[in-house]
Amino acid sequence: MATSEFVTRKLALLDTGLVMTQEQIDAAWSRVQQRAAAPPPARRIPPRWALGMGVAATLAIALLTPGARVLAQSVWRSIVLWQAAPVTLDMANTSMDLLLPNVFPLHQNGETWRTADQAEAERLAGFHVLTLASPHQPSFRVEQQPEIARVVDLAAIRAELTRLGRPMVEAPDGIDGARIVLRPGSRLAVTSYGECPQIKGMWRACAFLVQARPKVLTLPPNVMPEPFVQFSLELAGLPSAQARQLQRLVGADPAIYLPNEAGSTVEPVTVRGHRGFLVRSPGNGAHVLQWQDSEFHFELHTRDAAGAVALAETLR
Numbered sequence: 001m002a003t004s005e006f007v008t009r010k011l012a013l014l015d016t017g018l019v020m021t022q023e024q025i026d027a028a029w030s031r032v033q034q035r036a037a038a039p040p041p042a043r044r045i046p047p048r049w050a051l052g053m054g055v056a057a058t059l060a061i062a063l064l065t066p067g068a069r070v071l072a073q074s075v076w077r078s079i080v081l082w083q084a085a086p087v088t089l090d091m092a093n094t095s096m097d098l099l100l101p102n103v104f105p106l107h108q109n110g111e112t113w114r115t116a117d118q119a120e121a122e123r124l125a126g127f128h129v130l131t132l133a134s135p136h137q138p139s140f141r142v143e144q145q146p147e148i149a150r151v152v153d154l155a156a157i158r159a160e161l162t163r164l165g166r167p168m169v170e171a172p173d174g175i176d177g178a179r180i181v182l183r184p185g186s187r188l189a190v191t192s193y194g195e196c197p198q199i200k201g202m203w204r205a206c207a208f209l210v211q212a213r214p215k216v217l218t219l220p221p222n223v224m225p226e227p228f229v230q231f232s233l234e235l236a237g238l239p240s241a242q243a244r245q246l247q248r249l250v251g252a253d254p255a256i257y258l259p260n261e262a263g264s265t266v267e268p269v270t271v272r273g274h275r276g277f278l279v280r281s282p283g284n285g286a287h288v289l290q291w292q293d294s295e296f297h298f299e300l301h302t303r304d305a306a307g308a309v310a311l312a313e314t315l316r
Helices: 003-012 022-027 048-062 066-077 118-125 154-163 225-235 240-250 308-312
Strands: 078-080 083-088 112-115 139-143 148-151 179-183 188-193 207-212 216-218 255-260 265-271 274-280 287-292 297-302
Touching (some): 112 118, 225 240, 265 287, 297 308
Parallel strands (some): 083 255
Antiparallel strands (some): 112 139, 139 188, 188 207, 265 274
Protein backbone atom coordinates (compact mmCIF):
# COMPACT_ATOMS: atom_id res chain seq x y z
CA MET A 1 0.00 0.00 0.00
CA ALA A 2 1.32 3.44 -0.90
CA THR A 3 2.25 5.73 1.96
CA SER A 4 -0.33 8.39 1.02
CA GLU A 5 -3.10 5.80 0.89
CA PHE A 6 -2.02 4.30 4.22
CA VAL A 7 -2.03 7.73 5.91
CA THR A 8 -5.35 8.69 4.34
CA ARG A 9 -7.05 5.59 5.64
CA LYS A 10 -5.46 5.85 9.06
CA LEU A 11 -6.53 9.49 9.51
CA ALA A 12 -9.95 8.83 8.05
CA LEU A 13 -10.70 6.47 10.93
CA LEU A 14 -10.92 9.54 13.15
CA ASP A 15 -14.02 10.93 11.42
CA THR A 16 -17.40 9.54 12.42
CA GLY A 17 -18.92 10.57 9.13
CA LEU A 18 -16.92 7.98 7.24
CA VAL A 19 -18.68 4.81 6.12
CA MET A 20 -16.01 2.16 5.73
CA THR A 21 -16.17 -0.82 3.43
CA GLN A 22 -14.87 -4.21 4.52
CA GLU A 23 -11.87 -3.70 2.24
CA GLN A 24 -11.05 -0.43 4.02
CA ILE A 25 -11.45 -2.04 7.44
CA ASP A 26 -9.10 -4.86 6.44
CA ALA A 27 -6.51 -2.28 5.39
CA ALA A 28 -6.93 -0.06 8.44
CA TRP A 29 -4.25 0.42 11.02
CA SER A 30 -4.71 0.92 14.72
CA ARG A 31 -4.57 4.25 16.46
CA VAL A 32 -4.09 4.81 20.11
CA GLN A 33 -2.59 3.52 23.22
CA GLN A 34 0.13 3.35 25.79
CA ARG A 35 3.81 3.53 26.39
CA ALA A 36 5.75 2.99 29.61
CA ALA A 37 6.08 5.83 32.08
CA ALA A 38 9.28 5.07 34.00
CA PRO A 39 12.63 3.25 33.61
CA PRO A 40 12.72 -0.30 34.92
CA PRO A 41 13.60 -0.68 38.62
CA ALA A 42 16.99 -1.98 39.73
CA ARG A 43 15.49 -5.02 41.38
CA ARG A 44 12.97 -7.33 39.79
CA ILE A 45 9.40 -6.52 40.74
CA PRO A 46 6.58 -8.90 39.81
CA PRO A 47 4.60 -7.57 36.82
CA ARG A 48 1.26 -5.94 37.59
CA TRP A 49 -0.71 -8.78 36.05
CA ALA A 50 1.16 -11.25 38.30
CA LEU A 51 0.32 -9.21 41.39
CA GLY A 52 -3.29 -9.07 40.30
CA MET A 53 -3.39 -12.81 39.78
CA GLY A 54 -1.87 -13.38 43.22
CA VAL A 55 -4.53 -11.25 44.87
CA ALA A 56 -7.24 -13.04 42.93
CA ALA A 57 -5.89 -16.47 43.89
CA THR A 58 -5.92 -15.49 47.57
CA LEU A 59 -9.48 -14.23 47.28
CA ALA A 60 -10.56 -17.40 45.49
CA ILE A 61 -9.33 -19.52 48.39
CA ALA A 62 -10.44 -17.28 51.24
CA LEU A 63 -13.84 -16.17 49.97
CA LEU A 64 -16.21 -19.03 49.35
CA THR A 65 -19.50 -17.31 48.52
CA PRO A 66 -20.52 -17.23 44.83
CA GLY A 67 -20.43 -13.43 44.79
CA ALA A 68 -16.94 -13.35 46.24
CA ARG A 69 -15.71 -15.90 43.71
CA VAL A 70 -17.04 -13.78 40.86
CA LEU A 71 -15.25 -10.74 42.30
CA ALA A 72 -11.98 -12.63 42.68
CA GLN A 73 -12.25 -13.96 39.14
CA SER A 74 -12.76 -10.46 37.73
CA VAL A 75 -9.62 -9.22 39.53
CA TRP A 76 -7.69 -12.15 38.12
CA ARG A 77 -8.74 -11.54 34.51
CA SER A 78 -8.32 -7.78 34.05
CA ILE A 79 -4.94 -6.53 32.85
CA VAL A 80 -4.26 -2.81 32.44
CA LEU A 81 -2.05 -2.32 29.36
CA TRP A 82 0.32 0.27 30.79
CA GLN A 83 2.64 0.33 27.80
CA ALA A 84 2.47 0.63 24.02
CA ALA A 85 5.04 -1.02 21.79
CA PRO A 86 5.38 -0.26 18.07
CA VAL A 87 5.64 -3.37 15.91
CA THR A 88 6.08 -3.72 12.14
CA LEU A 89 3.91 -6.37 10.51
CA ASP A 90 4.05 -7.78 7.01
CA MET A 91 0.39 -7.53 6.09
CA ALA A 92 0.95 -9.82 3.11
CA ASN A 93 1.80 -12.58 5.60
CA THR A 94 -1.18 -12.14 7.92
CA SER A 95 -4.86 -11.17 7.88
CA MET A 96 -7.51 -9.65 10.11
CA ASP A 97 -8.53 -13.18 11.16
CA LEU A 98 -5.09 -13.61 12.77
CA LEU A 99 -4.88 -10.27 14.63
CA LEU A 100 -6.10 -10.30 18.22
CA PRO A 101 -7.21 -7.08 20.00
CA ASN A 102 -3.95 -6.59 21.95
CA VAL A 103 -1.91 -6.57 18.71
CA PHE A 104 -4.23 -4.78 16.31
CA PRO A 105 -6.81 -2.78 18.31
CA LEU A 106 -8.80 -1.67 15.26
CA HIS A 107 -10.38 1.65 16.10
CA GLN A 108 -14.12 1.86 15.52
CA ASN A 109 -16.13 5.03 15.83
CA GLY A 110 -18.37 5.36 18.87
CA GLU A 111 -20.53 8.29 19.92
CA THR A 112 -18.64 11.50 19.17
CA TRP A 113 -18.86 15.12 20.30
CA ARG A 114 -17.14 18.11 18.68
CA THR A 115 -16.47 21.49 20.27
CA ALA A 116 -14.19 24.50 20.04
CA ASP A 117 -14.33 25.04 23.81
CA GLN A 118 -11.68 23.34 25.96
CA ALA A 119 -13.81 23.38 29.13
CA GLU A 120 -16.63 21.64 27.29
CA ALA A 121 -14.17 19.08 25.88
CA GLU A 122 -12.92 18.36 29.40
CA ARG A 123 -16.46 17.96 30.70
CA LEU A 124 -17.19 15.45 27.94
CA ALA A 125 -13.89 13.57 28.33
CA GLY A 126 -13.95 13.47 32.13
CA PHE A 127 -10.32 14.60 32.46
CA HIS A 128 -8.05 17.61 31.86
CA VAL A 129 -7.39 17.82 28.12
CA LEU A 130 -3.82 18.98 27.48
CA THR A 131 -3.08 21.41 24.66
CA LEU A 132 0.01 22.32 22.64
CA ALA A 133 1.60 25.73 22.21
CA SER A 134 0.51 26.44 18.64
CA PRO A 135 -0.43 29.50 16.58
CA HIS A 136 -3.52 27.59 15.48
CA GLN A 137 -6.72 27.67 17.52
CA PRO A 138 -7.39 24.09 18.64
CA SER A 139 -10.58 22.22 17.97
CA PHE A 140 -11.67 19.27 20.08
CA ARG A 141 -13.31 15.93 19.47
CA VAL A 142 -14.28 13.53 22.25
CA GLU A 143 -15.23 9.95 21.51
CA GLN A 144 -16.76 7.14 23.52
CA GLN A 145 -14.61 4.19 22.48
CA PRO A 146 -16.37 0.84 22.14
CA GLU A 147 -14.91 -2.35 23.53
CA ILE A 148 -13.40 -4.87 21.13
CA ALA A 149 -14.19 -8.55 21.66
CA ARG A 150 -12.90 -11.64 19.88
CA VAL A 151 -13.65 -15.33 20.45
CA VAL A 152 -10.61 -17.45 19.52
CA ASP A 153 -11.46 -20.23 17.05
CA LEU A 154 -8.43 -22.47 16.58
CA ALA A 155 -9.98 -24.36 13.66
CA ALA A 156 -10.54 -21.11 11.77
CA ILE A 157 -7.04 -19.90 12.66
CA ARG A 158 -5.50 -23.14 11.43
CA ALA A 159 -7.39 -22.86 8.13
CA GLU A 160 -6.27 -19.24 7.65
CA LEU A 161 -2.63 -20.08 8.38
CA THR A 162 -2.83 -22.94 5.88
CA ARG A 163 -4.23 -20.54 3.25
CA LEU A 164 -1.25 -18.25 3.83
CA GLY A 165 1.23 -21.13 3.71
CA ARG A 166 2.20 -20.69 7.35
CA PRO A 167 2.57 -23.43 9.99
CA MET A 168 0.25 -23.61 12.97
CA VAL A 169 1.30 -21.51 15.97
CA GLU A 170 1.67 -23.20 19.34
CA ALA A 171 -1.56 -22.45 21.21
CA PRO A 172 -1.61 -21.84 24.98
CA ASP A 173 -3.82 -23.90 27.25
CA GLY A 174 -7.44 -22.82 27.35
CA ILE A 175 -7.26 -20.52 24.31
CA ASP A 176 -9.72 -22.33 22.03
CA GLY A 177 -13.11 -20.68 22.49
CA ALA A 178 -11.66 -18.05 24.83
CA ARG A 179 -13.35 -14.64 24.69
CA ILE A 180 -10.74 -11.87 24.58
CA VAL A 181 -11.99 -8.36 25.36
CA LEU A 182 -10.24 -5.00 25.08
CA ARG A 183 -12.04 -2.28 27.00
CA PRO A 184 -11.34 1.47 26.91
CA GLY A 185 -9.97 3.05 30.08
CA SER A 186 -11.71 6.34 29.31
CA ARG A 187 -13.18 8.39 26.54
CA LEU A 188 -10.70 9.51 23.91
CA ALA A 189 -9.89 13.19 23.32
CA VAL A 190 -8.45 14.43 20.01
CA THR A 191 -7.20 18.02 19.73
CA SER A 192 -6.43 19.22 16.21
CA TYR A 193 -4.41 22.18 14.98
CA GLY A 194 -4.51 23.92 11.61
CA GLU A 195 -5.73 22.89 8.17
CA CYS A 196 -3.40 21.13 5.74
CA PRO A 197 -5.10 20.77 2.34
CA GLN A 198 -2.24 18.55 1.12
CA ILE A 199 -3.47 15.82 3.49
CA LYS A 200 -6.16 13.86 1.67
CA GLY A 201 -9.20 12.55 3.50
CA MET A 202 -11.76 13.96 5.86
CA TRP A 203 -9.34 14.80 8.69
CA ARG A 204 -6.96 17.50 7.45
CA ALA A 205 -5.33 18.79 10.64
CA CYS A 206 -1.64 19.67 10.28
CA ALA A 207 -1.13 18.09 13.70
CA PHE A 208 -3.38 16.38 16.21
CA LEU A 209 -2.94 15.06 19.72
CA VAL A 210 -4.73 11.97 21.04
CA GLN A 211 -5.14 11.52 24.80
CA ALA A 212 -6.79 8.62 26.68
CA ARG A 213 -6.32 6.40 29.70
CA PRO A 214 -4.84 2.91 29.15
CA LYS A 215 -7.04 0.14 27.81
CA VAL A 216 -7.82 -2.97 29.84
CA LEU A 217 -7.39 -6.49 28.42
CA THR A 218 -9.67 -9.17 29.84
CA LEU A 219 -8.73 -12.85 29.55
CA PRO A 220 -10.52 -15.95 30.84
CA PRO A 221 -9.07 -17.07 34.18
CA ASN A 222 -7.56 -20.23 32.64
CA VAL A 223 -5.55 -18.31 30.00
CA MET A 224 -2.19 -17.11 31.26
CA PRO A 225 -1.09 -13.65 30.04
CA GLU A 226 2.48 -14.35 28.91
CA PRO A 227 1.69 -17.41 26.72
CA PHE A 228 -1.31 -15.51 25.34
CA VAL A 229 0.86 -12.53 24.30
CA GLN A 230 3.41 -14.86 22.68
CA PHE A 231 0.58 -16.59 20.81
CA SER A 232 -0.92 -13.29 19.63
CA LEU A 233 2.40 -11.94 18.35
CA GLU A 234 3.25 -15.14 16.49
CA LEU A 235 -0.24 -15.22 14.97
CA ALA A 236 0.36 -11.68 13.68
CA GLY A 237 3.39 -12.98 11.81
CA LEU A 238 6.35 -12.39 14.12
CA PRO A 239 8.84 -15.28 14.36
CA SER A 240 8.82 -16.98 17.75
CA ALA A 241 12.25 -15.67 18.78
CA GLN A 242 11.38 -12.12 17.74
CA ALA A 243 8.11 -12.25 19.69
CA ARG A 244 9.97 -13.37 22.82
CA GLN A 245 12.58 -10.65 22.34
CA LEU A 246 9.86 -8.01 21.97
CA GLN A 247 8.26 -9.14 25.21
CA ARG A 248 11.63 -8.90 26.98
CA LEU A 249 12.17 -5.40 25.63
CA VAL A 250 8.74 -4.32 26.83
CA GLY A 251 9.54 -5.55 30.35
CA ALA A 252 7.36 -6.50 33.26
CA ASP A 253 4.30 -4.36 32.60
CA PRO A 254 1.75 -5.58 30.01
CA ALA A 255 1.65 -3.78 26.68
CA ILE A 256 -0.58 -3.13 23.73
CA TYR A 257 1.17 -3.62 20.37
CA LEU A 258 0.55 -0.97 17.71
CA PRO A 259 1.36 -1.87 14.09
CA ASN A 260 3.35 0.50 11.90
CA GLU A 261 3.44 0.87 8.17
CA ALA A 262 6.08 -1.29 6.51
CA GLY A 263 9.24 0.73 6.04
CA SER A 264 8.70 2.84 9.17
CA THR A 265 11.59 3.49 11.52
CA VAL A 266 11.19 3.56 15.30
CA GLU A 267 13.36 5.81 17.46
CA PRO A 268 13.31 5.70 21.31
CA VAL A 269 12.87 9.21 22.72
CA THR A 270 12.20 10.97 26.01
CA VAL A 271 9.08 13.11 26.18
CA ARG A 272 8.34 15.25 29.25
CA GLY A 273 10.58 12.96 31.31
CA HIS A 274 8.92 9.76 30.09
CA ARG A 275 9.99 7.09 27.64
CA GLY A 276 8.39 7.13 24.22
CA PHE A 277 8.80 6.30 20.54
CA LEU A 278 8.97 8.42 17.42
CA VAL A 279 7.64 6.40 14.50
CA ARG A 280 8.77 7.93 11.22
CA SER A 281 6.63 6.91 8.26
CA PRO A 282 8.32 6.35 4.91
CA GLY A 283 7.99 8.94 2.18
CA ASN A 284 5.90 12.01 2.96
CA GLY A 285 3.60 10.40 5.49
CA ALA A 286 2.40 11.51 8.88
CA HIS A 287 4.75 10.68 11.76
CA VAL A 288 3.60 9.53 15.19
CA LEU A 289 5.11 10.32 18.58
CA GLN A 290 3.87 7.93 21.30
CA TRP A 291 4.45 8.20 25.02
CA GLN A 292 2.75 7.53 28.33
CA ASP A 293 2.85 9.27 31.68
CA SER A 294 1.52 7.88 34.97
CA GLU A 295 -2.10 8.34 33.90
CA PHE A 296 -2.53 8.79 30.14
CA HIS A 297 -1.35 7.54 26.80
CA PHE A 298 -0.58 10.20 24.20
CA GLU A 299 -0.09 10.18 20.45
CA LEU A 300 1.05 13.24 18.54
CA HIS A 301 0.52 12.95 14.78
CA THR A 302 2.47 15.47 12.73
CA ARG A 303 4.20 15.88 9.38
CA ASP A 304 7.19 17.51 11.16
CA ALA A 305 9.12 14.57 12.61
CA ALA A 306 12.12 16.71 13.55
CA GLY A 307 10.00 19.03 15.69
CA ALA A 308 7.67 16.43 17.18
CA VAL A 309 9.40 16.05 20.57
CA ALA A 310 9.88 19.82 20.99
CA LEU A 311 6.19 20.35 20.19
CA ALA A 312 5.14 17.70 22.72
CA GLU A 313 7.22 19.42 25.41
CA THR A 314 4.91 22.45 25.14
CA LEU A 315 1.91 20.51 26.47
CA ARG A 316 0.03 22.28 29.21
